[in-house]
Amino acid sequence: MATKTATKLVKEIRVDISKCTGCRACEMACSAYHAKPRYSSINPARSRIRVVSSEHNDEYVPIRSTDYTPSECNGRRTYVIEGKEYSDCSFCGSPCPSRDLFFEPDSGLPLKCDMCESIPEIIPMCVQACGESALTYHKYDVMVDAKDQERRGGIEIGLENLVNQYGVDAILEGLKRMQK
Amino acid sequence: MRYADTGFDLEIDLTRGSIEKVPNDPRDTELFLGGQGIAAKILFERVPPETDPFSEDNLLIFSAGLLHGTPAPAANRTAVNTLSPQTGLMSHSLFGGFFGPELKYAGYDRIIIRGRSPTLVYLYIHNDTVEIRDAAHLHGMGCTETGDVLKAELHDQGFQVAAIGLAGENRVFMASIDHNYASAARGVGVIMGDKRLKAIAVRGTKDVNIAKAAELFPITHEIHQKMAKSDGCGDWMAVDEDDSFHHNHFAWGNARTRRKDFWSDELQERWTRLKYDHMDRQTGCYNCPKKCRNVISWPGKRRFGYKCFGKDTYHMAAFLELDFSYEILGDAQEYGVDSYSTPQVMAFALELLEDGILSRDDFPGMPDDKRGQFFWLLEKIVRREGIGDILADGVSAAAKRIGKGAEKYDHNTTKKFEQLPIKLGKLNPAYFLMIATGEKMSITQIEGSFPQDPLPTKEQREEFVAKWEAVPDEKFKQYFLEWEKRNEIADERTCEIVDWNEAMHYIDDAIGTCGFVSSFRGQFGGSVPYHMNNLPQIISLASGMEVTKESLWKNFQRIRTLVRAVNVRRGLRREHERPPEDHWAVRDEQYEQALLSMYYKFKGWNEEGIPTRDTLERLDLGWVADDLEARGILEPASTVTARTGTAG
Ligand code: SF4
Ligand code: SF4
Ligand code: SF4
Numbered sequence: 001m002a003t004k005t006a007t008k009l010v011k012e013i014r015v016d017i018s019k020c021t022g023c024r025a026c027e028m029a030c031s032a033y034h035a036k037p038r039y040s041s042i043n044p045a046r047s048r049i050r051v052v053s054s055e056h057n058d059e060y061v062p063i064r065s066t067d068y069t070p071s072e073c074n075g076r077r078t079y080v081i082e083g084k085e086y087s088d089c090s091f092c093g094s095p096c097p098s099r100d101l102f103f104e105p106d107s108g109l110p111l112k113c114d115m116c117e118s119i120p121e122i123i124p125m126c127v128q129a130c131g132e133s134a135l136t137y138h139k140y141d142v143m144v145d146a147k148d149q150e151r152r153g154g155i156e157i158g159l160e161n162l163v164n165q166y167g168v169d170a171i172l173e174g175l176k177r178m179q180k
Numbered sequence: 181m182r183y184a185d186t187g188f189d190l191e192i193d194l195t196r197g198s199i200e201k202v203p204n205d206p207r208d209t210e211l212f213l214g215g216q217g218i219a220a221k222i223l224f225e226r227v228p229p230e231t232d233p234f235s236e237d238n239l240l241i242f243s244a245g246l247l248h249g250t251p252a253p254a255a256n257r258t259a260v261n262t263l264s265p266q267t268g269l270m271s272h273s274l275f276g277g278f279f280g281p282e283l284k285y286a287g288y289d290r291i292i293i294r295g296r297s298p299t300l301v302y303l304y305i306h307n308d309t310v311e312i313r314d315a316a317h318l319h320g321m322g323c324t325e326t327g328d329v330l331k332a333e334l335h336d337q338g339f340q341v342a343a344i345g346l347a348g349e350n351r352v353f354m355a356s357i358d359h360n361y362a363s364a365a366r367g368v369g370v371i372m373g374d375k376r377l378k379a380i381a382v383r384g385t386k387d388v389n390i391a392k393a394a395e396l397f398p399i400t401h402e403i404h405q406k407m408a409k410s411d412g413c414g415d416w417m418a419v420d421e422d423d424s425f426h427h428n429h430f431a432w433g434n435a436r437t438r439r440k441d442f443w444s445d446e447l448q449e450r451w452t453r454l455k456y457d458h459m460d461r462q463t464g465c466y467n468c469p470k471k472c473r474n475v476i477s478w479p480g481k482r483r484f485g486y487k488c489f490g491k492d493t494y495h496m497a498a499f500l501e502l503d504f505s506y507e508i509l510g511d512a513q514e515y516g517v518d519s520y521s522t523p524q525v526m527a528f529a530l531e532l533l534e535d536g537i538l539s540r541d542d543f544p545g546m547p548d549d550k551r552g553q554f555f556w557l558l559e560k561i562v563r564r565e566g567i568g569d570i571l572a573d574g575v576s577a578a579a580k581r582i583g584k585g586a587e588k589y590d591h592n593t594t595k596k597f598e599q600l601p602i603k604l605g606k607l608n609p610a611y612f613l614m615i616a617t618g619e620k621m622s623i624t625q626i627e628g629s630f631p632q633d634p635l636p637t638k639e640q641r642e643e644f645v646a647k648w649e650a651v652p653d654e655k656f657k658q659y660f661l662e663w664e665k666r667n668e669i670a671d672e673r674t675c676e677i678v679d680w681n682e683a684m685h686y687i688d689d690a691i692g693t694c695g696f697v698s699s700f701r702g703q704f705g706g707s708v709p710y711h712m713n714n715l716p717q718i719i720s721l722a723s724g725m726e727v728t729k730e731s732l733w734k735n736f737q738r739i740r741t742l743v744r745a746v747n748v749r750r751g752l753r754r755e756h757e758r759p760p761e762d763h764w765a766v767r768d769e770q771y772e773q774a775l776l777s778m779y780y781k782f783k784g785w786n787e788e789g790i791p792t793r794d795t796l797e798r799l800d801l802g803w804v805a806d807d808l809e810a811r812g813i814l815e816p817a818s819t820v821t822a823r824t825g826t827a828g
Contacts, residue, residue, distance in 0.1 A: 018461070021461070021462060021463045021464040021471040022463050022464065023463075023464040023465065023466065023467060023468055023469065023471075024278070024466055024467060025253070025404065025467045025468070025469060028251060028466075028467045029251075029401075032251055032393075032397055035387075035393070037393065037394070038393070038394065038397075039251070039390065039393035039394055039396070039397035040389065040390055040393040040394075041387035041388060041389045041390060041393070042249055042250060042251055042387065042388050042390065043285060043385065043386060043387040043388065044285065045285065045384075045385030045386075046387075052337060053337065054328075054337060055324070055327075055360045055361065055463070055475075055485075056324050056325075056327075056328055056360075056482070056483055057483075058460040058461060058475060058477075058483065060461075060463075100336065100338075105385040105386070128401070128405070129401075129404065131404070131405075131407070131408030131469025131470075132408075132469065132471070
């Protein structure tokens with residue numbers, strides 16, 4: 001068994017769906033923050049958080065986008081929570097071919113939440129915009145295997161993220177173009 | 181590039197089946213901002229005053245506000261304007277939620293609908309794809325049910341849907357247009373039904389551009405955060421369970437009976453339990469941190485949402501309790517009827533029955549209990565069956581048709597429109613002016629910035645004005661400090677107070693901000709998020725126009741005057757500007773008429789309430805003066821001068 005010898009900082013946004021009012025201020029704020037130049041336009045379709053809601057079923061689920069998945073999954077499970085029906089998709093943040101969520105409206109490229117990483121550090125915009133604290137921000141350390149951390153250097157982690165977002169081919173193409 | 185605005189209108193002709201995307205004029209935005217403002221201009225220019233509201237030439241306009249889609253919080257009120265068959269005047273209605281912003285993201289500032297479709301249709305808008313689609317399968321369907329069906333068949337929950345129910349389809353005058361749990365009342369659903377337009381489904385994924393984004397965002401972000409924490413905005417009725425104000429002071433039944441001791445602790449406890457036992461959650465509108473809507477599941481009924489006084493109207497009209505409102509509101513929401521006027525029409529009918537003007541034969545099969553009677557009447561009205569067909573035209577028209585003295589029971593309308601059921605003792609001058617001259621038809625759409633009542637002690641008044649950021653002019657602080665008795669305030673001051681109240685509503689309804697964070701809310705406390713002192717900067721930064729307090733005030737005056745001109749052309753005159761005769765027990769005709777004259781003069785209107793050429797020209801509305809003169813509504817300026825000349 002590996003010994004956990006190093007610490008890793010985890011940043012997390014917790015969602016309390018019972019508190020969500022469906023206002024979509026989080027979408028507005030995320031899209032503004034990621035507009036170029038910053039704040040210059042508003043467009044919820046560019047947001048990395050979307051509130052998937054069905055007013056008349058009283059369902060409001062804010063989902064943050066994660067890695068792109070090239071093919072839709074087959075694990076369609078249904079969950080009934082307090083009389084309301086949800087599926088895997090209700091909570092899944094992957095831009096995926098089966099739905100029109102988390103794709104940049106102009107380029108069609110998948111969108112991914114970057115936790116509003118910036119210097120200086122800020123509290124993620126969606127959390128700031130959530131007046132109801134349905135979204136809350138938490139930072140804490142976890143113990144991890146030091147060897148894992150060593151093996152996976154910064155370049156690998158970064159590349160892996162790029163590959164997840166754009167696919168291996170697009171990255172190789174990009175590298176070739178840069179070499180010219 | 182246009183900022184805040186998208187720069188495009190959608191022009192739909194349902195008779196011809198045509199759809200056009202038309203660039204709009206930035207000069208109109210400068211002059212009228214958007215929302216109701218530009219809609220009034222379109223109605224004035226394009227709908228001749230003799231037009232029958234049920235004609236194909238009548239326009240139905242859905243307008244986003246200028247700030248919709250910008251980061252400004254609580255900018256989500258969609259304005260719906262048309263000519264009303266009930267009043268004959270311009271209808272103005274608003275609904276919250278998500279529709280207006282989504283329309284902006286689809287790339288349009290407004291939808292202008294003309295004509296009448298031969299069959300029931302709905303309008304599909306997905307960015308540049310706009311289609312008039314068959315709606316046969318939606319016929320007779322409930323409002324929110326229509327929304328659900330459309331979202332399901334379009335495979336996209338992101339569509340925002342505004343729809344009419346059976347009442348609208350059957351051209352019931354009290355029909356509303358509903359979008360989720362938000363509702364546009366006051367005479368617009370009937371025209372949507374007349375045009376055979378069941379619904380509009382809109383989805384947009386385009387940008388709304390901001391002129392000075394880096395400066396605007398921190399300001400609106402701060403307002404948003406303040407709003408979230410403040411109890412000085414939003415609908416306090418969503419959280420305050422003490423509703424003695426409406427129950428003890430407003431009139432029950434056909435706006436007749438006051439029950440001053442109705443409220444009790446026991447009742448409050450019981451009703452609070454009833455609410456929380458059935459409430460799923462409280463929801464808000466687009467980009468607003470408040471949550472004004474209570475969402476209720478009632479056994480055997482469709483889930484519904486309500487806001488504000490909307491929870492009281494049915495049980496107060498029926499002399500019942502909250503459980504009755506909860507029982508009927510889901511049905512009323514799905515049929516799409518206005519929860520303010522509809523219960524009054526029902527109570528009016530039952531009073532006529534009680535007093536023998538109508539007989540049991542007019543109500544075949546109606547149950548004996550009040551509950552059953554209201555449900556029975558609802559079914560008849562939305563289907564326009566039997567007595568329901570007469571009642572579906574509203575109290576005023578129904579009273580005329582019924583005759584036999586029924587007119588006397590039409591005692592709570594102004595300009596043929598049902599007013600809030602308020603019956604008081606002594607005349608309140610400001611309220612006299614607002615109800616008399618208001619063209620938004622409901623007092624809640626006119627009052628709101630200056631407090632309704634003075635505070636008892638000087639210390640309290642001083643404390644109030646000390647944190648009063650919203651005043652457009654320091655003089656209002658003085659007026660408030662010196663105000664001790666409700667009815668004792670100089671008439672000149674009353675005029676200015678009414679003007680300020682109106683101003684905020686006209687601005688809200690043009691830029692699309694919600695009254696609960698602006699025009700309606702200041703009267704209950706000093707700290708509304710939006711006011712004359714911060715809006716000019718917000719509008720400037722969002723739109724790139726140079727807006728000052730003075731220019732914004734002029735925007736208000738211009739829109740207000742143009743709305744008046746639309747209505748004056750349709751016959752509105754001084755004689756129509758009368759609050760219900762029994763609104764106050766003690767009246768003084770001479771005083772009231774003198775006050776009205778003073779107000780007209782203050783506004784730059786003549787003795788008939790018609791804006792003068794000078795006023796119109798000062799507001800860049802010379803073309804309106806030309807039109808009014810050509811129609812003989814205003815005397816041509818040359819004649820007036822000539823006459824003064826001879827007299828002098
Ligand atoms: S953390 Fe930042 S990037 Fe991620 S969803 Fe929230 S606002 Fe968007
Ligand atoms: S801002 Fe908060 S309350 Fe509003 S939709 Fe997003 S998660 Fe829900
Ligand atoms: S204050 Fe209330 S009604 Fe107004 S926009 Fe916000 S949630 Fe909606």
